[in-house]
Amino acid sequence: MPISVDSTHLTRSLAELVATNSINPSLVPEADGEAAIADVTARHMREAGLQVERYEPKPGRPSLIGRLVGTGQGPTLMLNAHYDTVGVEGMQAPFNPIIENDRLYGRGSYDMKGSLAACIEATRAIAMSEQALAGDVLIAAVADEEYASIGTADLLVRRERGELDFDAAIVTEPTSLALCVAHRGFTWLEIETQGLAAHGSRYHIGVDANIRMGRVLRELEALLSDLQARPGHPLLGPPSLHASMIEGGVGISTYSPSCKLKIERRTVPPESQKTIENEIVNLLDSLQDDDPNFEATWKTSFHRDPFETLPDAPIARCVSTAAAGVLGKQPDVIGDSAWMDSALTSEAGVDTVVIGPHGQGAHAAVEWVDITSCVQLAEILAHAAIDFCNQGVDRQIA
Ligand SMILES: [Zn+2]
Structure with a gap:
């Protein structure tokens, strides 16, 4: 069965994620934190066929790993999306997701719940396709990127200790579907x-x-x-x-x-x-x-640290090929100005690229994400994951 991403399903889970307050309490005192969004995300992950592990290095600041299990014979890929948001000052209806002209409005829609919904939908599509998968695909839904990145940092400590394993990462911060290979x-x-x-x-x-x-x-x-x-x-x-x-x-x-x-x-x-x-x-x-x-x-x-992908990293090739297939042209290769969790994964020796949806208004009073670009992102992630996780596997035998 080919990969088929369900745009209605993706939009519905995105709306539910946006409706769930997950303001970072290190930025806004007394804010909700990530406990509620972890519950919503875990439910969507399980429905997609993932095994869910929950990590809570600080009380009230959980991160999740959703795991689509492969046969264990290939490399493991991590799709990374933070689910904390900045505050909502000046916003009319931050937690009331409104859809207009293919845009979904609300706090966190663009930065970066659209990406998280796309990651979940990508794994759901792989699971439904019954495509052979040698390595595991992980979704890291992480806390606190907007302040001190305790979520991703904790997952990297666990990897160092041998509790978690992943060989490459795609950080899905918004890039308008360009392939970002460096940032300041x-x-x-x-x-x-x-x-x-x-x-x-x-x-x-x-x-x-x-x-x-x-x-x-x-x-x-x-x-x-x-x-x-x-x-x-x-x-x-x-x-x-x-x-x-x-x-x-x-x-x-x-x-x-x-x-x-x-x-x-x-x-x-x-x-x-x-x-x-x-x-x-x-x-x-x-x-x-x-x-x-x-x-x-x-x-x-x-x-x-700044971030830069090694030019010969297999994950860069997998994402580039998948994006070309979905977009019908080679993706733009860009550097971004803002710092992201990609610097942490890359510093830990995990080959990393960044690709995410189109939209506007990160940290601003009006924030929206382009729904079609979330669907395309899910397709790109699914194809890149299948390609990456089956590396080194003879598909005739598998
Ligand atoms: Zn972000």
């Missing part, structure tokens, strides 16, 4: 300049930490020009930085004793945390060489 990373840094507090009239004692931070800002602007002049990554362009927040001083008649600056440095492969930290060390060292009295401390407060 970021590093958050804090710099603090030290001065000496004194009465505003006591110029011979006071040292102004805010004016000292001016030197840092001037050097950062020069560094930014240098970064932007680089050719950068072929799909992602040059790296960048911005001085996001600054705070210094205690009163208008007091020499400022300290000034704190928060910087976000957006990275492209192959830049690492070390690359960024070396830049800052060099910058502050040169300021100290110019003025031995200059004092500043720094630290990295958060880091996320």
Whole structure:
């Protein structure tokens, strides 16, 4: 039986997922979290023929693995979709899924419950087709991508410990059905300049930490020009930085004793945390060489690697072939600006690509997903999974 994705069934489960509040409580205090959506998702997974495992590294923040079991003779593929959403401020009816002109509206429809519904529908279609499947297909429906990615991170720890196994991943964040093989990373840094507090009239004692931070800002602007002049990554362009927040001083008649600056440095492969930290060390060292009295401390407060698929990764070939078959043309190959869970899976040594539906309004007051693109995504995922999970298997014998 050929692969047949049921668009009505997909739309119905998508509507139910959107109607279920799953706002991330780390972003919005007192929000519901992922408990209710885990129950709804688990039911849909079981109806699709999957075995469901539930993981809850933090109370109220469950993730699910739905498993379509193969014969055990092929590699295992993970389809990854986060089911937490951001808040709903400014939205008219966030949990009331409305369909208009092939668009389904509601919080999380585009980011990324449309993807989750497509993953479930893809496995259901494989199960119904009675196609031979050597390796397992897993759906990871994960918590907390919008904040700290505890869901995917926990699954990777379990893989490291040998409790879970998967050889490649498709992260299904929306890409308008383009094949995304790279995205940017970021590093958050804090710099603090030290001065000496004194009465505003006591110029011979006071040292102004805010004016000292001016030197840092001037050097950062020069560094930014240098970064932007680089050719950068072929799909992602040059790296960048911005001085996001600054705070210094205690009163208008007091020499400022300290000034704190928060910087976000957006990275492209192959830049690492070390690359960024070396830049800052060099910058502050040169300021100290110019003025031995200059004092500043720094630290990295958060880091996320950029992501890039190895060009010869089998999963990239499987998805590309499947997408060409469904779309009738080779998919666009793109890099994306935003960070995704693909960086985590890739860093753990799991070959990863990103492909997802079309839509608009992630984190915005009006959010919708294009239903036809969800159906096409389900078809692409099903064909790619069959291809990937049957690698190395002689189909004549199987
Ligand atoms: Zn997302």
